[in-house]
Amino acid sequence: MTDAQQYLDDLVACPQCDTLHAAQDLPEGMRACCQRCGHVLMSTQRTAVARIIALALTAFVLMIAAVTFPFLSLNAGGVQNATSVIDAVLAFKDGLAFPLAVATAFFIVVLPLMRLSALIYALGPLVTERKPHPGARFAFGLAERLRPWSMAEIFIVGVTVALIKVAGMAAVTIGPAFWAFAGVVVITILKDQLICRYSIWEALDQAKA
Amino acid sequence: MQVFDLGSSGPSQGLTTARAAGLVACRTCGQVHHKGAERCKRCQSPLISRDHQSLQKVWAWLIAGIIAYIPANTYPMLLTSTLLERSESTIIGGVVDLMHYGAYGIAFVVFFASVVIPVGKFLAIMYLAVSVQRASQANQHGRHKAYDLVEFIGRWSMIDVFVVAILSALVQLDTIATINPGIAAVSFALSVIFTMLAAQAFDPRLIWDVDRTPHD
Ligand SMILES: [Zn+2]
Ligand SMILES: [Zn+2]
Numbered sequence: 001m002t003d004a005q006q007y008l009d010d011l012v013a014c015p016q017c018d019t020l021h022a023a024q025d026l027p028e029g030m031r032a033c034c035q036r037c038g039h040v041l042m043s044t045q046r047t048a049v050a051r052i053i054a055l056a057l058t059a060f061v062l063m064i065a066a067v068t069f070p071f072l073s074l075n076a077g078g079v080q081n082a083t084s085v086i087d088a089v090l091a092f093k094d095g096l097a098f099p100l101a102v103a104t105a106f107f108i109v110v111l112p113l114m115r116l117s118a119l120i121y122a123l124g125p126l127v128t129e130r131k132p133h134p135g136a137r138f139a140f141g142l143a144e145r146l147r148p149w150s151m152a153e154i155f156i157v158g159v160t161v162a163l164i165k166v167a168g169m170a171a172v173t174i175g176p177a178f179w180a181f182a183g184v185v186v187i188t189i190l191k192d193q194l195i196c197r198y199s200i201w202e203a204l205d206q207a208k209a
Numbered sequence: 210m211q212v213f214d215l216g217s218s219g220p221s222q223g224l225t226t227a228r229a230a231g232l233v234a235c236r237t238c239g240q241v242h243h244k245g246a247e248r249c250k251r252c253q254s255p256l257i258s259r260d261h262q263s264l265q266k267v268w269a270w271l272i273a274g275i276i277a278y279i280p281a282n283t284y285p286m287l288l289t290s291t292l293l294e295r296s297e298s299t300i301i302g303g304v305v306d307l308m309h310y311g312a313y314g315i316a317f318v319v320f321f322a323s324v325v326i327p328v329g330k331f332l333a334i335m336y337l338a339v340s341v342q343r344a345s346q347a348n349q350h351g352r353h354k355a356y357d358l359v360e361f362i363g364r365w366s367m368i369d370v371f372v373v374a375i376l377s378a379l380v381q382l383d384t385i386a387t388i389n390p391g392i393a394a395v396s397f398a399l400s401v402i403f404t405m406l407a408a409q410a411f412d413p414r415l416i417w418d419v420d421r422t423p424h425d
Binding site: 008011013014015016017018019020035036041072076077081083090092096103104107137138141145151154157158159161162165166168170172197204 | 224225226227228230232234236237238239240241242243251252253254306307310312315318319349350353360364365367368369370371372373374375376377378379380381382383385386389390392394395398402405409413414416417418
Protein backbone atom coordinates (compact mmCIF):
# COMPACT_ATOMS: atom_id res chain seq x y z
CA MET A 1 0.00 0.00 0.00
CA THR A 2 1.45 3.36 -0.99
CA ASP A 3 1.71 6.34 1.35
CA ALA A 4 -0.85 8.29 -0.66
CA GLN A 5 -3.29 5.41 -0.39
CA GLN A 6 -2.69 5.08 3.33
CA TYR A 7 -3.37 8.80 3.67
CA LEU A 8 -6.73 8.43 1.93
CA ASP A 9 -7.67 5.50 4.16
CA ASP A 10 -7.02 7.62 7.24
CA LEU A 11 -9.57 10.23 6.17
CA VAL A 12 -13.27 10.13 6.91
CA ALA A 13 -15.66 12.29 4.92
CA CYS A 14 -18.99 13.16 6.47
CA PRO A 15 -21.71 11.51 4.34
CA GLN A 16 -24.07 14.40 5.07
CA CYS A 17 -21.90 17.44 4.30
CA ASP A 18 -18.65 16.11 2.75
CA THR A 19 -16.36 17.66 5.39
CA LEU A 20 -13.07 15.79 5.71
CA HIS A 21 -11.81 14.59 9.07
CA ALA A 22 -8.78 12.62 10.15
CA ALA A 23 -9.82 9.22 11.48
CA GLN A 24 -8.44 8.29 14.88
CA ASP A 25 -8.77 5.47 17.32
CA LEU A 26 -11.41 6.63 19.74
CA PRO A 27 -11.14 6.01 23.47
CA GLU A 28 -13.74 3.48 24.63
CA GLY A 29 -17.22 4.88 25.17
CA MET A 30 -16.79 8.00 23.07
CA ARG A 31 -18.19 9.09 19.81
CA ALA A 32 -16.99 11.53 17.19
CA CYS A 33 -19.27 13.95 15.39
CA CYS A 34 -18.82 15.96 12.22
CA GLN A 35 -17.33 19.37 13.04
CA ARG A 36 -19.58 21.04 10.55
CA CYS A 37 -23.02 19.48 10.71
CA GLY A 38 -22.90 17.34 13.83
CA HIS A 39 -23.58 13.96 12.14
CA VAL A 40 -22.18 11.06 14.20
CA LEU A 41 -19.17 9.75 12.29
CA MET A 42 -17.93 7.01 14.59
CA SER A 43 -18.61 5.48 17.95
CA THR A 44 -16.78 2.75 19.79
CA GLN A 45 -18.55 -0.55 20.15
CA ARG A 46 -15.76 -3.04 19.78
CA THR A 47 -17.58 -6.04 21.12
CA ALA A 48 -20.71 -5.29 19.16
CA VAL A 49 -20.22 -7.65 16.21
CA ALA A 50 -20.94 -10.81 18.19
CA ARG A 51 -24.04 -9.25 19.69
CA ILE A 52 -25.21 -7.96 16.32
CA ILE A 53 -24.92 -11.48 14.87
CA ALA A 54 -26.71 -13.05 17.83
CA LEU A 55 -29.59 -10.58 17.51
CA ALA A 56 -29.75 -10.95 13.73
CA LEU A 57 -29.95 -14.75 13.99
CA THR A 58 -32.71 -14.52 16.60
CA ALA A 59 -34.66 -12.04 14.49
CA PHE A 60 -34.27 -14.30 11.44
CA VAL A 61 -35.70 -17.34 13.25
CA LEU A 62 -38.56 -15.27 14.71
CA MET A 63 -39.39 -13.88 11.27
CA ILE A 64 -39.67 -17.39 9.85
CA ALA A 65 -41.99 -18.24 12.76
CA ALA A 66 -43.97 -15.06 12.13
CA VAL A 67 -44.77 -16.00 8.54
CA THR A 68 -45.61 -19.64 9.27
CA PHE A 69 -47.66 -19.55 12.48
CA PRO A 70 -51.19 -18.14 12.74
CA PHE A 71 -51.11 -14.40 13.15
CA LEU A 72 -54.60 -13.27 14.11
CA SER A 73 -58.07 -14.75 14.01
CA LEU A 74 -61.45 -13.15 14.14
CA ASN A 75 -64.70 -14.58 15.42
CA ALA A 76 -68.10 -13.01 15.06
CA GLY A 77 -71.53 -14.63 15.11
CA GLY A 78 -70.04 -18.12 14.85
CA VAL A 79 -68.05 -17.32 11.72
CA GLN A 80 -64.29 -17.53 12.11
CA ASN A 81 -61.47 -16.25 9.94
CA ALA A 82 -57.79 -16.84 10.60
CA THR A 83 -55.13 -14.67 9.04
CA SER A 84 -51.41 -15.11 8.53
CA VAL A 85 -48.89 -12.42 7.62
CA ILE A 86 -49.01 -13.81 4.07
CA ASP A 87 -52.79 -13.28 3.97
CA ALA A 88 -52.25 -9.64 4.89
CA VAL A 89 -49.93 -9.31 1.89
CA LEU A 90 -52.44 -11.11 -0.33
CA ALA A 91 -55.19 -8.65 0.65
CA PHE A 92 -53.96 -6.57 -2.28
CA LYS A 93 -53.72 -9.41 -4.81
CA ASP A 94 -56.80 -8.50 -6.86
CA GLY A 95 -56.75 -6.33 -9.93
CA LEU A 96 -54.92 -3.02 -9.99
CA ALA A 97 -53.66 -3.40 -6.45
CA PHE A 98 -51.45 -6.39 -7.33
CA PRO A 99 -48.17 -4.42 -7.44
CA LEU A 100 -49.01 -3.23 -3.92
CA ALA A 101 -49.21 -6.86 -2.78
CA VAL A 102 -45.68 -7.37 -4.13
CA ALA A 103 -44.45 -4.14 -2.52
CA THR A 104 -46.05 -5.03 0.82
CA ALA A 105 -44.43 -8.47 0.74
CA PHE A 106 -41.07 -6.77 0.23
CA PHE A 107 -41.59 -4.13 2.90
CA ILE A 108 -42.69 -6.42 5.70
CA VAL A 109 -41.06 -9.81 4.98
CA VAL A 110 -38.60 -9.99 2.09
CA LEU A 111 -36.47 -6.89 2.78
CA PRO A 112 -36.24 -7.47 6.56
CA LEU A 113 -35.09 -11.04 5.82
CA MET A 114 -32.65 -9.83 3.14
CA ARG A 115 -31.14 -7.30 5.54
CA LEU A 116 -30.71 -9.95 8.23
CA SER A 117 -29.18 -12.50 5.83
CA ALA A 118 -26.82 -9.91 4.34
CA LEU A 119 -25.68 -8.89 7.81
CA ILE A 120 -25.15 -12.49 8.97
CA TYR A 121 -23.27 -13.27 5.75
CA ALA A 122 -21.07 -10.16 6.00
CA LEU A 123 -20.27 -10.19 9.71
CA GLY A 124 -20.62 -13.87 10.68
CA PRO A 125 -16.99 -14.80 9.91
CA LEU A 126 -15.72 -11.83 11.96
CA VAL A 127 -17.13 -13.34 15.15
CA THR A 128 -14.80 -16.33 14.88
CA GLU A 129 -12.02 -14.18 13.41
CA ARG A 130 -12.10 -15.83 10.03
CA LYS A 131 -11.70 -14.08 6.68
CA PRO A 132 -14.92 -12.42 5.47
CA HIS A 133 -16.81 -14.11 2.65
CA PRO A 134 -16.35 -12.69 -0.85
CA GLY A 135 -18.75 -9.80 -1.33
CA ALA A 136 -19.06 -9.25 2.43
CA ARG A 137 -18.60 -5.51 2.04
CA PHE A 138 -21.20 -5.34 -0.70
CA ALA A 139 -23.60 -7.30 1.51
CA PHE A 140 -23.10 -4.94 4.46
CA GLY A 141 -23.52 -1.89 2.21
CA LEU A 142 -26.74 -3.41 0.87
CA ALA A 143 -28.08 -4.12 4.36
CA GLU A 144 -27.53 -0.47 5.25
CA ARG A 145 -29.02 0.88 2.02
CA LEU A 146 -32.16 -1.23 2.46
CA ARG A 147 -32.76 0.12 5.95
CA PRO A 148 -35.43 2.72 5.06
CA TRP A 149 -37.40 0.21 2.97
CA SER A 150 -37.60 -2.45 5.62
CA MET A 151 -40.85 -1.64 7.42
CA ALA A 152 -41.57 -4.43 9.88
CA GLU A 153 -41.92 -1.97 12.77
CA ILE A 154 -44.40 0.14 10.83
CA PHE A 155 -46.42 -2.97 10.01
CA ILE A 156 -46.74 -3.93 13.67
CA VAL A 157 -48.03 -0.45 14.54
CA GLY A 158 -50.50 -0.75 11.64
CA VAL A 159 -51.67 -4.11 13.01
CA THR A 160 -52.26 -2.53 16.41
CA VAL A 161 -54.37 0.21 14.86
CA ALA A 162 -56.36 -2.40 12.89
CA LEU A 163 -56.95 -4.45 16.05
CA ILE A 164 -58.42 -1.45 17.82
CA LYS A 165 -60.68 -0.83 14.83
CA VAL A 166 -62.15 -4.35 14.82
CA ALA A 167 -62.15 -4.87 18.58
CA GLY A 168 -65.63 -3.36 18.79
CA MET A 169 -67.25 -5.60 16.20
CA ALA A 170 -65.74 -9.03 16.79
CA ALA A 171 -63.56 -11.12 19.08
CA VAL A 172 -59.93 -11.17 18.02
CA THR A 173 -57.49 -13.92 18.99
CA ILE A 174 -53.83 -13.02 18.83
CA GLY A 175 -51.70 -15.92 17.57
CA PRO A 176 -48.03 -16.80 18.24
CA ALA A 177 -46.94 -15.19 14.98
CA PHE A 178 -48.02 -11.80 16.27
CA TRP A 179 -45.64 -12.09 19.22
CA ALA A 180 -42.90 -13.47 16.98
CA PHE A 181 -43.32 -10.48 14.67
CA ALA A 182 -43.26 -8.06 17.59
CA GLY A 183 -40.06 -9.80 18.71
CA VAL A 184 -38.51 -9.29 15.27
CA VAL A 185 -39.26 -5.58 15.53
CA VAL A 186 -37.80 -5.09 18.99
CA ILE A 187 -34.69 -7.12 18.21
CA THR A 188 -34.12 -5.35 14.89
CA ILE A 189 -34.26 -1.97 16.62
CA LEU A 190 -31.77 -3.13 19.29
CA LYS A 191 -29.49 -4.55 16.60
CA ASP A 192 -29.55 -1.42 14.43
CA GLN A 193 -28.60 0.67 17.45
CA LEU A 194 -25.47 -1.43 17.90
CA ILE A 195 -24.30 -0.86 14.34
CA CYS A 196 -21.61 1.79 14.06
CA ARG A 197 -21.00 1.82 10.35
CA TYR A 198 -17.48 3.16 10.61
CA SER A 199 -16.27 0.50 13.08
CA ILE A 200 -17.82 -2.28 11.03
CA TRP A 201 -16.17 -1.08 7.82
CA GLU A 202 -12.88 -0.93 9.71
CA ALA A 203 -13.42 -4.42 11.10
CA LEU A 204 -14.14 -5.74 7.60
CA ASP A 205 -11.00 -4.02 6.29
CA GLN A 206 -8.78 -5.37 9.02
CA ALA A 207 -10.11 -8.90 8.73
CA LYS A 208 -9.12 -8.93 5.06
CA ALA A 209 -5.53 -7.84 5.66
CA MET B 210 -21.54 9.34 25.58
CA GLN B 211 -18.75 11.87 25.44
CA VAL B 212 -17.96 13.62 22.23
CA PHE B 213 -14.46 13.24 20.91
CA ASP B 214 -12.85 15.96 18.83
CA LEU B 215 -11.71 14.40 15.58
CA GLY B 216 -10.19 17.57 14.25
CA SER B 217 -10.12 18.36 10.63
CA SER B 218 -7.56 17.35 8.09
CA GLY B 219 -7.92 20.63 6.28
CA PRO B 220 -5.95 23.86 6.35
CA SER B 221 -5.16 24.82 9.92
CA GLN B 222 -8.34 26.77 10.59
CA GLY B 223 -11.27 26.11 8.28
CA LEU B 224 -12.84 22.81 7.40
CA THR B 225 -12.28 21.26 4.00
CA THR B 226 -14.61 19.13 1.99
CA ALA B 227 -13.58 16.03 0.13
CA ARG B 228 -14.51 17.76 -3.10
CA ALA B 229 -12.36 20.82 -2.35
CA ALA B 230 -9.45 18.49 -1.64
CA GLY B 231 -9.86 16.85 -5.05
CA LEU B 232 -11.31 13.74 -3.50
CA VAL B 233 -14.64 11.99 -3.61
CA ALA B 234 -16.20 10.24 -0.64
CA CYS B 235 -18.43 7.17 -0.64
CA ARG B 236 -21.73 8.01 1.04
CA THR B 237 -22.37 4.39 1.97
CA CYS B 238 -19.14 3.59 3.79
CA GLY B 239 -17.19 6.86 4.07
CA GLN B 240 -14.14 5.63 2.16
CA VAL B 241 -12.32 8.53 0.48
CA HIS B 242 -11.06 8.15 -3.11
CA HIS B 243 -9.21 10.25 -5.64
CA LYS B 244 -11.49 12.28 -7.84
CA GLY B 245 -12.43 10.33 -10.95
CA ALA B 246 -12.98 7.01 -9.23
CA GLU B 247 -16.35 5.68 -10.32
CA ARG B 248 -17.09 2.97 -7.82
CA CYS B 249 -16.13 2.61 -4.20
CA LYS B 250 -13.22 0.20 -3.83
CA ARG B 251 -14.62 -0.92 -0.50
CA CYS B 252 -18.35 -1.43 -0.99
CA GLN B 253 -18.81 -0.97 -4.77
CA SER B 254 -21.34 1.82 -4.39
CA PRO B 255 -21.33 4.35 -7.23
CA LEU B 256 -19.37 7.50 -6.32
CA ILE B 257 -20.76 10.94 -7.05
CA SER B 258 -18.99 14.03 -5.70
CA ARG B 259 -22.15 16.11 -6.03
CA ASP B 260 -25.30 14.95 -7.66
CA HIS B 261 -26.01 17.87 -9.98
CA GLN B 262 -29.27 16.32 -11.07
CA SER B 263 -30.28 15.88 -7.45
CA LEU B 264 -32.79 18.73 -7.46
CA GLN B 265 -34.34 17.68 -10.76
CA LYS B 266 -34.92 14.20 -9.38
CA VAL B 267 -36.25 15.62 -6.12
CA TRP B 268 -38.82 17.75 -7.96
CA ALA B 269 -39.85 14.91 -10.27
CA TRP B 270 -40.48 12.44 -7.42
CA LEU B 271 -42.08 15.12 -5.28
CA ILE B 272 -44.57 16.15 -7.97
CA ALA B 273 -45.40 12.48 -8.60
CA GLY B 274 -45.93 12.05 -4.85
CA ILE B 275 -48.26 15.05 -4.61
CA ILE B 276 -50.26 13.92 -7.64
CA ALA B 277 -50.68 10.42 -6.18
CA TYR B 278 -51.77 11.93 -2.86
CA ILE B 279 -54.88 13.54 -4.40
CA PRO B 280 -56.77 10.34 -5.38
CA ALA B 281 -55.52 8.81 -2.13
CA ASN B 282 -57.75 11.28 -0.33
CA THR B 283 -60.75 11.42 -2.65
CA TYR B 284 -61.20 7.69 -3.35
CA PRO B 285 -62.14 5.11 -0.71
CA MET B 286 -59.43 3.41 1.30
CA LEU B 287 -61.74 0.69 2.63
CA LEU B 288 -64.86 -0.94 1.21
CA THR B 289 -66.94 -2.39 4.03
CA SER B 290 -70.04 -4.49 3.58
CA THR B 291 -72.14 -5.86 6.39
CA LEU B 292 -75.53 -7.55 6.53
CA LEU B 293 -77.23 -4.19 6.53
CA GLU B 294 -75.17 -1.86 4.45
CA ARG B 295 -72.23 -1.28 2.18
CA SER B 296 -70.00 1.65 2.95
CA GLU B 297 -66.83 3.21 1.67
CA SER B 298 -64.43 5.18 3.81
CA THR B 299 -61.67 7.56 2.85
CA ILE B 300 -58.59 8.37 4.92
CA ILE B 301 -60.37 11.18 6.72
CA GLY B 302 -63.52 9.06 7.02
CA GLY B 303 -61.48 6.37 8.80
CA VAL B 304 -60.18 8.93 11.27
CA VAL B 305 -63.71 10.19 11.91
CA ASP B 306 -64.91 6.59 12.49
CA LEU B 307 -62.17 6.02 15.05
CA MET B 308 -63.17 9.16 16.90
CA HIS B 309 -66.73 7.87 16.82
CA TYR B 310 -65.63 4.75 18.72
CA GLY B 311 -63.93 7.04 21.22
CA ALA B 312 -60.45 5.88 20.14
CA TYR B 313 -59.01 9.40 20.08
CA GLY B 314 -55.41 8.32 20.57
CA ILE B 315 -55.47 5.95 17.60
CA ALA B 316 -57.43 8.47 15.53
CA PHE B 317 -54.63 10.91 16.21
CA VAL B 318 -51.94 8.38 15.20
CA VAL B 319 -53.72 7.64 11.91
CA PHE B 320 -54.37 11.31 11.21
CA PHE B 321 -50.76 12.15 11.98
CA ALA B 322 -49.36 9.33 9.79
CA SER B 323 -51.75 9.82 6.86
CA VAL B 324 -52.23 13.58 6.71
CA VAL B 325 -49.76 15.53 8.85
CA ILE B 326 -46.64 13.56 7.85
CA PRO B 327 -47.32 13.44 4.08
CA VAL B 328 -48.30 17.11 3.81
CA GLY B 329 -45.50 18.19 6.15
CA LYS B 330 -43.09 16.19 4.05
CA PHE B 331 -44.19 17.78 0.78
CA LEU B 332 -43.67 21.21 2.33
CA ALA B 333 -40.34 20.32 3.92
CA ILE B 334 -38.89 18.87 0.71
CA MET B 335 -40.09 21.90 -1.29
CA TYR B 336 -38.48 24.19 1.27
CA LEU B 337 -35.20 22.26 1.11
CA ALA B 338 -35.14 22.22 -2.69
CA VAL B 339 -36.05 25.91 -3.05
CA SER B 340 -33.52 27.02 -0.42
CA VAL B 341 -30.74 25.10 -2.16
CA GLN B 342 -31.76 26.52 -5.54
CA ARG B 343 -31.59 30.03 -4.09
CA ALA B 344 -28.20 29.22 -2.55
CA SER B 345 -29.56 30.27 0.82
CA GLN B 346 -26.98 30.53 3.59
CA ALA B 347 -29.53 30.80 6.35
CA ASN B 348 -30.16 28.22 9.00
CA GLN B 349 -28.04 25.38 7.59
CA HIS B 350 -28.26 23.36 10.79
CA GLY B 351 -32.02 23.73 10.90
CA ARG B 352 -32.39 22.63 7.31
CA HIS B 353 -30.09 19.69 7.88
CA LYS B 354 -32.27 18.63 10.85
CA ALA B 355 -35.36 19.01 8.65
CA TYR B 356 -33.74 16.70 6.09
CA ASP B 357 -32.89 14.09 8.76
CA LEU B 358 -36.43 14.28 10.10
CA VAL B 359 -37.99 13.86 6.65
CA GLU B 360 -35.79 10.82 5.97
CA PHE B 361 -36.60 9.29 9.34
CA ILE B 362 -40.30 9.94 9.61
CA GLY B 363 -41.50 9.65 5.99
CA ARG B 364 -41.74 5.88 5.95
CA TRP B 365 -44.16 5.90 8.90
CA SER B 366 -46.93 7.10 6.58
CA MET B 367 -47.20 3.50 5.38
CA ILE B 368 -49.13 2.69 8.58
CA ASP B 369 -52.48 3.29 6.92
CA VAL B 370 -51.66 0.98 4.01
CA PHE B 371 -50.80 -1.81 6.46
CA VAL B 372 -53.99 -1.13 8.43
CA VAL B 373 -55.94 -1.66 5.21
CA ALA B 374 -54.00 -4.86 4.47
CA ILE B 375 -54.68 -6.38 7.90
CA LEU B 376 -58.33 -5.32 8.01
CA SER B 377 -58.99 -6.71 4.53
CA ALA B 378 -57.31 -10.00 5.37
CA LEU B 379 -58.93 -10.32 8.78
CA VAL B 380 -62.48 -9.17 8.22
CA GLN B 381 -63.72 -11.79 5.76
CA LEU B 382 -66.72 -13.14 7.63
CA ASP B 383 -68.90 -14.24 4.73
CA THR B 384 -72.17 -12.37 4.93
CA ILE B 385 -71.70 -10.84 8.36
CA ALA B 386 -68.98 -8.43 7.41
CA THR B 387 -66.28 -8.13 4.81
CA ILE B 388 -63.70 -5.45 4.26
CA ASN B 389 -61.81 -4.98 1.00
CA PRO B 390 -59.10 -2.52 0.02
CA GLY B 391 -60.11 0.49 -2.03
CA ILE B 392 -58.09 2.01 -4.83
CA ALA B 393 -56.93 4.84 -2.57
CA ALA B 394 -54.68 2.36 -0.76
CA VAL B 395 -52.67 1.95 -3.95
CA SER B 396 -52.34 5.65 -4.68
CA PHE B 397 -51.52 6.39 -1.04
CA ALA B 398 -48.75 3.77 -1.06
CA LEU B 399 -47.43 5.22 -4.33
CA SER B 400 -47.45 8.70 -2.82
CA VAL B 401 -45.41 7.51 0.19
CA ILE B 402 -42.94 5.63 -2.02
CA PHE B 403 -42.49 8.61 -4.39
CA THR B 404 -41.88 11.03 -1.53
CA MET B 405 -39.38 8.62 0.06
CA LEU B 406 -37.56 8.56 -3.28
CA ALA B 407 -37.70 12.38 -3.41
CA ALA B 408 -36.11 12.59 0.03
CA GLN B 409 -33.43 10.06 -0.94
CA ALA B 410 -32.65 11.95 -4.14
CA PHE B 411 -31.90 15.08 -2.15
CA ASP B 412 -28.15 15.47 -1.63
CA PRO B 413 -27.72 17.07 1.84
CA ARG B 414 -24.17 18.13 0.93
CA LEU B 415 -25.80 20.81 -1.25
CA ILE B 416 -27.09 22.55 1.90
CA TRP B 417 -23.52 22.97 3.12
CA ASP B 418 -21.96 23.86 -0.22
CA VAL B 419 -23.22 27.43 -0.57
CA ASP B 420 -20.64 29.19 1.56
CA ARG B 421 -17.77 27.23 0.12
CA THR B 422 -15.89 28.38 -2.91
CA PRO B 423 -17.23 26.50 -5.91
CA HIS B 424 -14.81 23.94 -7.20
CA ASP B 425 -15.14 21.75 -10.30
ZN1 LIG C 1 -21.03 16.68 8.35
ZN1 LIG D 1 -18.15 2.67 -0.16
